[in-house]
Structure formats: structure tokens, C-alpha cells
Amino acid sequence: MLQSLATWLRALGYDCLAGPELFGRRLLEQAVAEERVFLTRNAHLVNDWPRALVEQAQIVCVGGGTLPEQLHEIVERYSLDWQRFLFTRCLACNEPLRVVNKLEALPHLPPRVAAREDSFWQCGRCGRYFWHGSHVQNSVTRLRRWMER
Numbered sequence: 001m002l003q004s005l006a007t008w009l010r011a012l013g014y015d016c017l018a019g020p021e022l023f024g025r026r027l028l029e030q031a032v033a034e035e036r037v038f039l040t041r042n043a044h045l046v047n048d049w050p051r052a053l054v055e056q057a058q059i060v061c062v063g064g065g066t067l068p069e070q071l072h073e074i075v076e077r078y079s080l081d082w083q084r085f086l087f088t089r090c091l092a093c094n095e096p097l098r099v100v101n102k103l104e105a106l107p108h109l110p111p112r113v114a115a116r117e118d119s120f121w122q123c124g125r126c127g128r129y130f131w132h133g134s135h136v137q138n139s140v141t142r143l144r145r146w147m148e149r
């Protein structure tokens with residue numbers, strides 16, 4: 001239910017588990033085991049789960065109805081720095097990105113990117129390469145609009 005929020009929290013550089021392979025009670029069990037905050041839109045969801053598990057969990061019911069509202073709510077609640085760690089984590093894998101030099105990235109880049117960009121990052125899990133192209137600038141513009149209202 002909060003997949004977009006999870007993706008944006010990763011974009012901000014924060015460690016955030018989500019995904020179709022992990023949901024409901026299993027996700028809550030993992031949150032407890034790893035001392036993570038469990039974000040949900042449905043406060044009643046936990047009524048069906050074992051009380052002992054729920055009592056150990058740190059469950060936050062996200063109130064905002066839209067993605068900008070949800071993101072704003074979590075950033076405020078946990079005093080997250082929404083600028084400092086931007087795009088330091090793979091959006092797909094949640095893995096922190098490592099800096100790679102241009103020579104290493106070159107064989108994997110579209111020619112127009114290779115000609116224009118000099119800084120590159122790679123995900124250690126999925127192997128994808130990243131750079132700060134127009135998609136990043138567009139995301140930053142959108143994020144700034146959401147956070148500064």
C-alpha cells in the first residue's frame with residue numbers, strides 16, 4: 001500500500017524494506033527482528049496478528065492520503081534529512097550505491113550519457129549503474145516542491 005512512499009524513502013537514502021515478496025505479517029516479523037519501524041495505512045491490520053508480535057513492533061499508521069503528504073509526514077516525524085543522502089541507495093534493491101569510476105562504468109552506458117556525465121554509481125546487488133541525469137533533476141525539483149510547502 002505504501003510502495004511509492006518506500007521508493008521515495010530510498011531515493012532520500014533511507015534504508016526501507018518493501019515489495020511484493022514481503023508483506024503483511026512476514027514484513028512485520030522482519031521489522032521486529034531488525035528493529036525497523038513498520039509503516040502501514042491500515043491500523044486495523046494488526047488486529048489479526050499475534051499480540052506478542054504486535055507489542056514488540058514499532059508500528060506507525062501513516063495518515064496522509066497522497067504521496068507528498070505521506071513523505072512529508074515521515075520526514076517530519078523522524079526529522080529525516082531529505083537532501084543530504086539523496087540518490088545514494090538503489091531504488092529497486094535498497095542497497096547503498098558505491099562510487100565507480102567512469103572507465104568502469106563506460107561499457108554499460110548509453111553513448112549520450114557517456115559523453116555528458118562524469119560521476120557514476122553502481123548497486124552492489126543488481127549491478128545497475130546510475131548517474132545524475134535529468135530524471136534526478138526532475139525528482140529533486142518535485143521533492144523540493146513537496147518539502148517546502
Ligand SMILES: [Zn+2]
Pocket residue numbers: 090091092093094095123124125126127128
Ligand atoms: Zn540494485
